[in-house]
Amino acid sequence: IALGSILIFTILILPIYEHGSRQLRLVDGGGPCAGRVEIRDQGSWGTICDYRWDLKDARVVCRQLGCGKALQATVSSSFGAGSGPIWLDNLWCTGKESHVWRCSSRGWGKHYCDHSQDAGVICSGFVRLAGGDGPCSGRVEVHSGEAWTPVSDGNFTLPTAQVICAELGCGKAVSVLGQVPFRESDGQVWAEEFRCEGEEPKLWWCPRVPCPGGTCHHSGAVQVACSVYTDIRLMKNGTSSCEGQVEMNISGRWRAFCASHWSLANANVVCRQLGCGVAISTPNGAEGSDQLWKARFHCSGTESFLWKCPVTALGVPDCSHGNTASVICSGNQTQVLSQCNDSVSEPAGFATSEESAPYCSDSRQLRLVDGGGPCAGRVEILAQGSWGTICDDGWDLDDARVVCRQLGCGEALNATGSAHFGAGSGPIWLDDLNCAGNESQVWRCPSRGWGQHDCRHKEDAGVICSEFLALRMVSEDQQCAGWLEVFYNGTWGSVCRSPMDDVTVSIICSQLGCGDSGTLSSSVALREGSRPRWVDLIQCRKTDTSLWQCPSDPWKYSSCSSKEEAYISCAGRRPKSCPTAAPCTDREKLRLRGGDSECSGRVEVWHSGSWGTVCDDSWSLAEAEVVCQQLGCGQALEALRAATFGPGNGSIWLDEVRCGGRESSLWDCAAEPWGQSNCKHEEDAGVRCSGTRTTSNPLPGVFSLPGVLCLILGALLFLVLVILVTQLLRWRAERRDLSSHEDALAEAVYEELDDFVTRKEGLLGSPDQRTDVPAENYDDAEEVLVPGAPPASQRSEEKVFPEENGARSPQKGSSLNFSREVADLGEGEESPWLLQGKKGDPGYDDVELSALGTPLVTFP
Incomplete structure (x- = not known):
């Protein structure tokens, strides 16, 4: 009884014990639903041997962890070798067990393997953000x-x-x-x-x-x-208010901001987010500590949350002055502030501290657009609810210096004019700007007057600041593989590879449109030449969407040795070549994808060695018509927007494409600079064309209406020529046949004439004989018939006209029909030669034979 009670107790309690004490996890896989399988028991984490490890075993693990579907069962320590005990070996699950340790196995803690054979799984995960x-x-x-x-x-x-x-x-x-x-x-x-x-x-x-x-x-x-950036507050004397030191909760920890590069636009976003009106000033706070957060925000001032502003953490130096950023807000959004004086600009000698400067109630803001980042592009100012531009008259580095400082973008490298970053739109707020270079805001510089100008948008001003960043891979023959380089302070330099992990490499490849994964290569030869090695110790987080947001060491000209330069091969690596074969034509650099036929789909273009999409801004039937004609797909039926055929991937190569509709190629249409857009793939453009794709380009001009008429007339003339040549050849052949027939007939005529004369003489010499009885040897004389002669019953007396100078008579019964009609003679017809003999002179003295090959007589 006691033994039975123990058994029942064990059966009932064991599952509870197993579920309560043993734990399961996946480690070193970059997330909770991928990695090496580990089980915690008796206070130690251990592993599972990969002998007989398959997808059924992985299915149990993924279900037990709430990680969705099992995608892969990995072996041979693909996520690295574990440590501690090996709890299970020779596992054999059916796939339906609730816990992995309930599957059949060699026995708990029994195994014949080491940690080089640790099992792992990759699950789909139960939740994701897509x-x-x-x-x-x-x-x-x-x-x-x-x-x-x-x-x-x-x-x-x-x-x-x-x-x-x-x-x-x-x-x-x-x-x-x-x-x-x-x-x-x-x-x-x-x-x-x-x-x-x-x-x-x-x-x-x-x-x-x-x-x-x-x-x-x-x-x-x-x-x-x-x-990683969540709550924000302004702290003064230990309490939160609408004035004080800027602090943000970063990864669960409150951190103060460095005053360096903290702008009034950033402060305005903080005040609005906290319901404290607008920012009045940004005085420097007290001395900071090592806990200051050094990332730089680049707000335009209109964002609803600080974390929606562009942020750069890569290469940001230590807080040089140790000062914390502070903000004074208006305190109440309904509070009336001093109005901006839009009629005049500040005099050239005007100087004031930013701490005491009143902030205008219309909240003027500054930004740089279409330059590929927050620190380069066309200068735009938000005023009176509209974004406008600055004219480039008198535009120089002193003006650009004010813009770069105001935006927290470092020093001015270049002041561009003539709409270098594309023409803007809206009002032109400033013209004839003449900054000294030390103004706190660009609209405080002397100018023609607010809104006063004599320019057009083709004269829009732009700047390139030292904090402008760009990324590329350098390789002679590969796209999406090569030496990683970053553009900083006006110069391209390499990047150090330590300690780049998979997350960092993934973000780099994704940013370059080269897939979402890659590898860091260490077996390539050293590079030749000298260049800056800008940055080291890059450590990206999953929340970072670009390399610029990843924390790292500060910018240095020589951050590492030449042996430590990073060479990356992304999943999307491919040779640098045309999409089909060299040389590329415009037609081969354009394709449609995702449609229900080869002449419908998402528009994709080939540029810089990769396929990318086209943004649907300004996309209309005119642009679709050019695409359809370029592909040989007939006329455009629809110009589709908002990723109708599904979002693409890679780069968005073209934006604001503007065609007239008659261009021979999409490359001939006006557009923003290649690769510069403010779109996402949810805005990919598409087309639907009328026809099916032809195999070759139509020849321009030939298939127009005049070209078609010319082709038809040419074909008719050729046909007439063929008929004439055929008739000529046939006439010549018939002449040859007729000549042979006439030779034979002439001999027969001469022979019968001689015989006829002989008979005539015999009749004259013997009057007893009847003249209507033919000679004994002349029974077939009546068989001879001249071509064209009428039947005997219809004949009338006809005169014979001999041919003159060997020419044929133009009357009926010409020699073209002679040979054929001779073959159709009737046996009962009387020979015309005999009729001529009866009516003509008995001696036939007037009979004149024509030349060889010519008929003797013709009948009308």
Whole structure:
């Protein structure tokens, strides 16, 4: 009884013990749903041997962890070798077990392998953020085990968003948006509501309730944005208010900002975000400490949250003066501020401290656009609700210096004119600017007057500041593989490879449009030549969407040795060549993808060795017509926008394309500079053409209406010529046949004439004989018939006209029909030669034979 009780107790309690004490995790895979499989038991984390490890085993692991579907079962320590005990070996799961340690095995803790054979898995994950700028923002989707399904915005809470961001390693949730259009046409959503409290380790563990009736109320999918930058506050005397030191919660820790590069535009965003009106000034705070956050924000001043501003952390130096950034806000958004005086500019000698400067109520803001970053581009000012430009009359480095300093972009490298970064739009706010170079704001410089100018947008001014950054790969024969270089302070220099991890390499490849993964190569030969080696110790986070946001050491001309320069090969590497064969034609550099035929789809163009898309800004039937004609696809039926054929990938090569509709190539149309756009792939342009693609380019001019008429007339003339030549050859052949027939006939005529004369003489000499009885040897004389002669019953007396000078008579019965009609003689017809003999002279003295090959007589 006691033994039975123990057995029953063991059976009932063992599953509870296993579930409660043993733990499962995936490590070194870059997330909670991929990595080396590890089990915690008896206070130690151990591994599983990969002998007989397959997808069924991985399926149990992924389900147990709430990580969706098993995508891959890895072996041979693909995620690195573990340590500690090896708990399981020779595992054999059916795929339906609730825990991996419930599968059949060699026995707990029994094995015949080492850590070089540790098993791993890659799961789909239970939750993801899709369609955003990276893995840390986008539409919330969960995996059903078969497919990804969006979550509705009905009853979705901020604590649930916080759990998702924490699970994905993306920091804190900074925004939750609803009413995002669904990806699927049927609008299918997850049939449960999540009721997270915010402290759960993963969304899988949050309480869930079915939607009433199995259908969740919603107005769209929910979208979440996570960030390492979350809450912000202004601290003065230990309390939060609308004035004080700027502090931000960064990865769960409050950090003060460095005053260097902190601008009034940044301060204005902070004041608005806190409901404190607008920024009045940015005085320097007290001495800072080593805990100052050094990242630089580049706000235009109109953003709703500070973390929506562009930010650069790469190469940012230590806070040189140790000062913390502070802000004084107006305190109340309804407070009346001093109005801006738009009629005149400040005099040249005007000087004031930024701390005491009143801030205008119309909140003028400054930005640089179409330059590829926040620190280069066309200068634009926001005033009276409109973005406008500055005319380049008198524009020089002193003016550009004020702009770069005001934006926190370092020193001015170049002051560009003549709309170098493209023509802007809207008003032209300033002209004949004459800055001294030390003004705090560009609109404080002397000028013609606010809004007064005699320019057009083709004269828009621009700047390039020292903090402008650009990225490229350098290789002789490869695209998306090569030495990594960054443009800083006006010069290209290399990047140091230590300690770049997979996240950093992935962000670099994605930023260059070369796929979402890559490898760091160490076996390439050293580079020749000298160049700056700008930056070292780059450590990107999952929340970073570009290399510029990744923290690193400060900029230095020689940050590492030449042996440590980074060479990266991205997943999208390919040879530098044309898309088909060299040399490329414009037609070969254009294609349609994602459509239901070869003449419909998303427009993609080949540039700089890769395929990219076209933004739908200004996209119309005129541009679509050029695309369809260039591809030989007939006329344009539709110019489609908003990624109708699905979003593309890679670069967005063209934006603001403006065609007249008659250009022979999309390359002939006006557009923004290649690779410069403010679009996402959700704005990819597409076309639908009328025809099917031809195999060769139509020849211009030939298939127009005059060209078609010329082809028809030419064909007719050729046909007439063929007929004439055929008739000529036939006439010559018939002449040859006729000649042979006439030779034979002439001999027969001479022979019969001789015989006829002989008979005539015999009749004259013997009057007893009847003249109408033919001679004994002349029974076939009546068979001879002249061509064209009428029947005997219709004949009348006809006169014979001998031919003159050997020419044929032009009357009927010409020699062309002679040979054919001789063959059709009737046996009962009387010979015309005999008739002539009866009516003519008995001696036939007037009979004149024609030349050889010519008929003797013709009948009309």
